Amino acid sequence: MARRKDLPRTTGTTCPDCGQGMDDATSRVFWSGTVVHCHGSSTAFRAPGRVLENPHHGHVLYAECWKCRGSLGCDTCNGPLDDVLCTKCVAWGTPEAFAAHGACENSPEMVRRRGGRRAPQYANYPVQFRQAWNAQMERDNEHAPAFAAMYEQYRRALEVNPAGARQMASAHLRKAIGKIGRSVMDDVNDANEDAV
Numbered sequence: 564m565a566r567r568k569d570l571p572r573t574t575g576t577t578c579p580d581c582g583q584g585m586d587d588a589t590s591r592v593f594w595s596g597t598v599v600h601c602h603g604s605s606t607a608f609r610a611p612g613r614v615l616e617n618p619h620h621g622h623v624l625y626a627e628c629w630k631c632r633g634s635l636g637c638d639t640c641n642g643p644l645d646d647v648l649c650t651k652c653v654a655w656g657t658p659e660a661f662a663a664h665g666a667c668e669n670s671p672e673m674v675r676r677r678g679g680r681r682a683p684q685y686a687n688y689p690v691q692f693r694q695a696w697n698a699q700m701e702r703d704n705e706h707a708p709a710f711a712a713m714y715e716q717y718r719r720a721l722e723v724n725p726a727g728a729r730q731m732a733s734a735h736l737r738k739a740i741g742k743i744g745r746s747v748m749d750d751v752n753d754a755n756e757d758a759v
Contacts, residue, residue, distance in 0.1 A: 604636030
């Protein structure tokens with residue numbers, strides 16, 4: 564009968580603030596990358612019902628919200644860099660998140676859902692956020708002619724063979740539609756803001 568190897572309790576990665584070992588070899592949980600000690604965030608967007616103990620650990624500690632100066636927590640409690648949202652002021656917390664999503668919608672329905680809170684619009688965001696958005700729009704606009712050609716091809720295919728056209732609606736087409744849709748939604752948000 565083979566002997567079971569004795570595994571070390573930790574592999575050496577520890578939190579620099581509290582000294583807690585991050586890896587547990589017996590349960591085969593291994594921490595990779597840097598460790599940050601996070602005290603949590605009351606403004607972080609979380610899935611309903613998700614409970615995190617505070618303090619906890621993550622890989623990236625985010626800066627405070629540019630608008631309300633509230634803590635945005637870390638990647639464990641507020642998600643990846645391009646999804647960091649401050650729920651208190653309904654503002655994207657990183658330039659990457661603003662570039663990926665654009666300003667939050669301020670339609671009458673969305674303002675009502677948020678209890679009357681209006682989200683800041685493009686002009687209200689700091690300069691580095693707007694620069695990230697503009698750079699993303701330039702990259703998206705480079706693909707606009709290709710998108711238009713794909714859309715025309717899809718429209719013709721729908722006329723000839725609807726079932727085949729549905730197969731053509733690949734992930735690439737949906738991704739291109741999403742990129743172009745962001746710039747269209749930006750125009751719609753501006754129009755809604757002017758109407759309200």
